[in-house]
Amino acid sequence: MNEEIKTLTISIYTENNIGLLNRISAIFQRRHINIESLTTSQSEIDGVNRFVIVVNITESQAKKIVGQFEKQVEVIRAYYHKDEETIYTESCMFKIKSALLFEEPQIQNIIKDSNARIVTVNKEFFVLEKSGRRNEIESLHRDLNVFGIMQFVRAGRIAVTKDEMKITEMLQAFNNHNN
Template identity: 70%
Template sequence: MESEIKQFTVSIYTENNIGLLNRISAIFQRRHINIESINSSVSEIEGVSKWTIVVQLSEERMKKIQGQIEKQVEVIKAYYHTEDQIIYQESCLFKIKSELLFDEPEVQNIIKDSNARIVIVNKEFFVIEKSGKKEEIELLYRELSVFGIMQFTRSGRVSVTKDEMKISTMLKAFQH
């Protein structure tokens, strides 16, 4: 019997090489696992990229996938974490007609109450930025969609672990 399906945040430390994204996404694709979000950025170690991938599956399958990811030559180390082991945020942008900012006091209240911030205002539109948990962003989306959203985009998850990550120490020793 397969164990319970959970949401995992996968942290993958890699060299920055062409084609690696295709090979890693293929690992999930072959197993019919949907990637909820993916983010790639520099890490705390020079020359090393960090990918953050969010997936939902059993821990047994997650362990197998972690092993498959680590078999990729450019992958230095892969970890997976449950929600309670990390601190994470997502970010989004909303583009909305400017007249709503001035004519609808409720829109101003929604922005204020959600701790979003206005990035730019011009005659045609204004842009709001919000960082937070997925649920906070979805709530703001629902509240603003009543008034009309011209454009919307949301980033993948970014995260850090609550506990110390041994990868930094390991890589610093490796670099010398």
């Protein structure tokens, strides 16, 4: 029986070392797995970073990959989660000609209906910021594209798990060991 490909969020808790991103991406590359989004930031513990990587793979592939990550010296722990096990969001920004804000009343409705936020306005352009699910961002992109988008950028997924993760105690112990 073929296993179903799912959108999975992989979380990797690591030390902050140079070259780790290359080794992490090489693990995906060797398996011919495309990364849909990748975000890295400080975690809830000082000195520990967290990678949040979104991929479309089977759960058995995810288990193997998580095992590969944990073989990396700097990786403290790695996990994967299904969408229904996480609370997640993405952010984006749109840069649009300012004239449209005043000449096209429909744009103001689009902004209001999408819960986007105007970050800045000047004579040449205005910038919108939107956080939400990928489909909400794609919908806003389609709506604004009709009027012309000067620039667009989307950040990768950020996510937390619905259930408590036992990583917190482990990270606390790691942090105490390194201080």
